[in-house]
Amino acid sequence: MFLKDRTALVTGSTSGIGLACARALAAEGATVILTGFGNPDDIEKERRALSELSGTEALFIPADVSRPEDNTALVHEITDRLGGADIVIANAGIQHVAPISTFPAEQWDRILAVNLSSPFHLMQAALPLMTAKGWGRFIATASVHSVIASPFKSAYVVAKHGLAGLVKTAALETAGSGITINAISPGYVWTPLVENQIPDTMKTRGMTREQVLSDVLLAAQPSGQFVTVEQIAALALFLCREEAAQITGSNYMMDGGYTAR
Numbered sequence: 398m399f400l401k402d403r404t405a406l407v408t409g410s411t412s413g414i415g416l417a418c419a420r421a422l423a424a425e426g427a428t429v430i431l432t433g434f435g436n437p438d439d440i441e442k443e444r445r446a447l448s449e450l451s452g453t454e455a456l457f458i459p460a461d462v463s464r465p466e467d468n469t470a471l472v473h474e475i476t477d478r479l480g481g482a483d484i485v486i487a488n489a490g491i492q493h494v495a496p497i498s499t500f501p502a503e504q505w506d507r508i509l510a511v512n513l514s515s516p517f518h519l520m521q522a523a524l525p526l527m528t529a530k531g532w533g534r535f536i537a538t539a540s541v542h543s544v545i546a547s548p549f550k551s552a553y554v555v556a557k558h559g560l561a562g563l564v565k566t567a568a569l570e571t572a573g574s575g576i577t578i579n580a581i582s583p584g585y586v587w588t589p590l591v592e593n594q595i596p597d598t599m600k601t602r603g604m605t606r607e608q609v610l611s612d613v614l615l616a617a618q619p620s621g622q623f624v625t626v627e628q629i630a631a632l633a634l635f636l637c638r639e640e641a642a643q644i645t646g647s648n649y650m651m652d653g654g655y656t657a658r
């Protein structure tokens with residue numbers, strides 16, 4: 398229970414990677430703040446389970462992180478109710494698959510708002526208090542697309558490359574203050590985000606569902622396997638440890654060898 402006196406905000410924690418991170422943090426005693434979209438009954442069930450796991454009251458605070466003011470309000474509410482967020486995992490993310498020539502402009506704006514601007518606004522709101530306390534962990538869920546491109550994912554690739562740059566810049570600005578700022582970059586993880594992009598990928602590439610799974614997703618990873626949400630959560634947890642206090646400005650690939658090619 399090494400996080401017993403810590404509070405942890407995880408955006409996009411109603412599903413996939415964020416939910417696994419919330420569970421891992423709660424299992425180490427952190428008071429977890431959930432946010433994201435989903436069925437209210439399922440979220441409440443999860444919130445209660447997390448409270449039991451950590452022994453402290455987990456919170457759910459609704460927010461649409463594509464809106465700058467929701468990010469700020471989220472951090473301010475945590476500060477008012479719990480004295481601040483010691484750990485922030487900026488994880489909410491969305492994706493859209495289409496060629497640049499027909500990429501919907503509103504999707505471009507929304508993908509950049511959720512995947513890139515939200516972490517920026519969360520940093521602006523959360524870093525001053527972390528600095529005052531002399532301890533903080535900020536982890537951004539990036540992607541292999543923070544270092545390599547992929548056709549038909551322009552907005553996502555741009556947002557994740559930008560996020561990697563934001564993490565490095567913020568790490569330099571906070572180095573030595575007790576705060577570390579890092580990115581975790583997964584390859585393919587079987588979550589709703591990946592599942593939901595299959596129909597558009599089938600259309601864009603003229604493939605069957607099976608071909609997308611084997612020739613696009615699993616073929617990209619030399620391991621031939623999906624990364625699991627628990628594996629990503631374990632890395633996030635490690636970055637919260639004192640042993641990781643000198644790791645800042647890093648961007649960890651967890652991708653079955655995807656980017657090693």
Ligand code: NAD
Pocket residue numbers: 408409410411412413414415432433434435460461462463488489490491511512538539540541582583584585586587588589590591
């Ligand atoms: P997911 O779809 O399971 O979860 C996304 C979460 O973000 C959900 O909780 C959703 O409610 C929340 N969310 C989306 N838009 C939001 C908004 N405007 N405001 C508030 N919450 C919002 O997806 P996931 O695969 O768990 O993705 C988590 C992160 O991991 C994302 O940043 C994604 O880009 C990144 N990632 C995923 C993969 C993968 O293969 N699944 C690979 C690399 C990176």
